[in-house]
Amino acid sequence: MTSRLVLCLIVAACAPMAPDLPPVQPQPTQTPTPSPTPPSPPSNQTATDVATPQEVMEFNVWRDSFLARRGGANRAAWAQELAGLTPDHRVIDRDRSQPEFSRGAGDYITRALTADRIQTGRDRIGAAPWMNRIQDQYGVPKSILVAIWAQESAFGRIQGDFDVVRSLATLAWEGRRREWAEGQLVNALTIVTEGRRDRSRLTGSWAGAMGQTQFMPDNYLRLARDADGDGRVDIWGSDQDALASAANLLATAGWRRNQRWALEVTLPSGFDYSLTDSAQQPWSFWRSRGVELAGGVALSDAEAAENATILLPSGAGGPAFLALPNHYVIRRYNNALSYALAIGLLADAMDGRAGVARAWPNEPPLSRDQAFALQRGLQALGFDPNGIDGVIGSGTRRALRQYQAARGLIADGYVNEAIINRIRSEAGV
Template sequence: MRRSLLVPVLVLSGCATPPRPLPQAPAPVVAAPAASQAAVPAAQPSIAPPTASGDMIFDAWASEFQGRALAAGVDPDVLRREMAGLSPDPRVAALDSRQPEFSKPIGDYLRGVVTADRQTIGQRRAASVAEFGAIEQRFGVPREILLGVWALESGFGSLQGDNDVLRSLATLAAQGRRRAWAEGEMIAALKIIQSGEHPRARLKGSWAGAMGQTQFIPTTFLSTAVDQDGDGRRDIWGSAPDALASAANLLAKAGWARGQSWAREVTVPAGFDFSLTEGPQETPDWWAQKGVRRADGQVWSAADATAKAQFIAPAGAGGPLFLVFPNHFAIRQYNNSIAYALGVGLLADRIGGAPPLSRPWPAETPLALVDRMTAQRALAALGFDPGAPDGVVGMGTRKALREWQKARGLTADGYLSPDMVRRLKAEADAKPATAP
């Protein structure tokens, strides 16, 4: 599971996550595994760094970090060697602090992800990796899904990133915004080096610390990476079988259900209650009672018929609609983003020979950061809590918007369009100020 940074997409975030590398970039952002969120041990006596970077903030952090690394089991000689000459990477600092001015509409993002070229390459790779059968049998994850992950994470292994992961993580830790996470990942990277499995020179990846063909952060490498080709080491950089099996292991650990769909495109009747979007998880039969039908007219498989599915409308009521199954949420353990999971799944479907969606993605207008924050502030002022006004249209914002839309007799799909921004701002501006 990695932390990579997808081009920001409106109505895609499930929750705030550390950034992802630009695949082609998050988050990472597959959500980080529990190990990466663990509390960093209390500071212990440190060993003085042999050299200083000249950056007082970075050097002060480095001196304190060494005690925590020693307490976490990093060998003093390894720590001394790898910290020698370590300095912050200004490119990482700039990327971490950058907030995009415009959010890319989900339809635009998916049109760029699910392409004919990727479909063709995926189908060719499906036939060229001999270990796919063994990986599927071992972990239960279809090769098409793994090809979708491989494509989005690194362009089928061609875009892995060339940053020194240790330096990138040190830069993020010293900045302080995500210190506990970055230090945990840095300690994991040091333990990979200490184990002798890979030298530091091999730990190359994204500016946010994700590594290899399947962009694993170091804690996930330690807990989840697999030696599929049997050469005695887990090589997610140079071995496609190892990288793909490692991704399959991650998805299996996240709860991938053998034989179940990840999602199905559906249709709904006129007057459908869109406030059910991202709400209950019920069987297809329950949804059928609400008028929800498969868009292809087929019946549900036995495995899907008993599974709990959630209804989503990622581009609003006017775009493609889906029932998503537990496997959709397993994909989101890789990157907790609706857009990412749809990208992986829809590309996998096309690689497997499925036709395009029956309803095309609508034309959408990118929303500026100020518009997204204006909408969030307006929702809060009107009594609908979207969370912090950070410009990220995540679960909290979509939920608050659906509640406001339903209260105003609008289609409650939670989709933040320019028209919704204008309506919210006008209503909030017209609201009488409350006395102090």
């Protein structure tokens, strides 16, 4: 969860993600200082692969630097929690292959919108009258909350069994999102040392997301709520606490009551695709450019007055959406476009709304090597993807859109094998 903000997935790895940051290299190795006896971590601490001696040394150097920089008065207690840890390669592998970024949007969304999941969501809503109280209090539709519940943990069944402290320490050491990971690690250590949850039970996804609605540690400390009235905030074991916490996060992030998240639209011939994914304009602007609502739906006056964006998750050949502000609130939970679309469309299906009118194109998944090649090629041709990290995020799509416009192509920012091969050939990478 939150505010952060990649999907991670699958199910248990949909952690709220921070924006992409440029790679940070591990610090030079030094002789590590002896470690005290470690506390008892969750039972799955041993990785399926073993860190090399060099990696252990580098990890210990990072750990000592982290404690010196951020430990303060808590340094001794935090050192005890970090003692004896080694990097978990499973975490790094998953961070580099998040399905929200590597899979095509249509494939990701189709997998999320199964008939069984839709029916289970409806059944959960019908069997839980307490959801009405949460919906009324926070203004977030219960279908949105249940869609998050479904996508994050399969309605609480798959919450992840990674040691949250070790996962975040691994991400911080690896360095792709070091500042973010260190901040989350500080909060995870705070949860333990303040006695809010035992270390042995502080488990979650590979990305450090916790509980039935996969809250990151910072959001747990700031936004988690005791909705069942038992005096404890238990997003792991209490359905009510988990969904109320998610509702509080979305409400705090600016959820508009009585407004939808997005609507499908059709675009006219000759539409200026450079406006997609960036321009924020009221409905009158888009309507004047020939954009039409699909499926006979209509906007409320409040929705029509909001600044909205046209999104093309599968390029000009797939469905187009008019993204209202609530779409971006969902992305405060997880900043992946495919994730936000999956949540919104799953909630719509639970509410009985029709699915998309335009079919999703066939989209084979892209490999990490292809993503690296695309980013290197764009950079070599003078289009900055905002870092070369093998993750196709907003910076890469923006650079691709600039490249397409410069070459007289449809500037929809859509990444597929054909455009990757063209850029690789042109750039010689």
